Amino acid sequence: MTHAVVQDVAETALALSAPRWRAVAGRLGRACSFGLVGTILMLGGASTQAGTKPALPEDGLVVESGGEVRPVAAWTAMCARMPDECAVDTREPAVIPLNTALWRTLTSVNRRVNARIKPITDQAHWGVVDRWEYPDDGFGDCEDYQLLKRRMLVERGLPRRALRMTVVIDEIGEGHAVLMVRTDRGDFILDNKTNAVLSWRRTGYAYIKREGQDSERWVSLNGGASPTVTANR
Template structure:
């Protein structure tokens, strides 16, 4: 076997073992499960008007009643689904303001026509993940103040690896403290129609938060 043949043979063996560069990158992306802390919820607070209005128009979406506070068991399979849903929704929706879209300053709705603002991204991600078997009580619509000082909505996924954020501003899912946002309020885990304030920058390990449920 010539030297050139040996080199080619080695390259083929590596390709077989590792797969294509894209496949290798995908395996690395899925294998690196994030670690984060959990936010500490505060007192019950007033629900966001956009959610109340959404529930008037989609009553079946909001009539589930109380639920068990349950965190997502984050493994490679769950992470892959969350990551795919976050990226797919972010890339398939054209961002428009509610004023441009509906002719009104604030309306929460499903982006069925392929257009929407931050709350609409959140509603669709939440719906798709619930349809894929994720617990409703672990997928919490969350209101924050973004880096520009404006109101913004993200989806908090409560997991046994901490509170992770699905955001239309980025495709990567990250821990809540890594966003740089000021966290204001979110849905309660045991009742999606009850909202709780968030004590910004107050956090506990994910294991401690799970034991408090």
């Protein structure tokens, strides 16, 4: 997430009128954070050893969405290059049932992409301040990790409509992009900063906006309010 996207996030947060966002927005200024958190965590403390059936999370809460907001400028540019990436098929389910097989798929894809892609800023990679792109050359920043994860999940049969690119303020007050998976047990987050697939409430992030599910427009999240639960890192 480059400075241009951070500025866009700050403007959106201010437009949502929560006074504390004015202080948060002032701290935004660098590219999204990289690096993986050490061990692979599973919700509820479930084991990831081969042959052990993972316990499914019991969160059940979804991120509250609001009105339409301006999408990230680099996302709009990506849509011009790759319109299929941004298209919304309303015949697909917007929420998917979470079962053991799906949970294994989510955690596997999250780990594989995090291990495969090497972090690099868009300025160093493309010579521009912000570009959303598949990291097919093995390098990318936060949104590129999540785009690849979505492509892999769609290839495994998941509906794109339930997999939404999402903009947040991370735990150190910086702009960041994650992939939100919308399930009947709540909204879960795939993130390049951790191998754990976490409930949105456990990430410690403030949720600003995400792709809509009924059109190519984006929607605001949580009215700009910060989550109250901090993830274990």
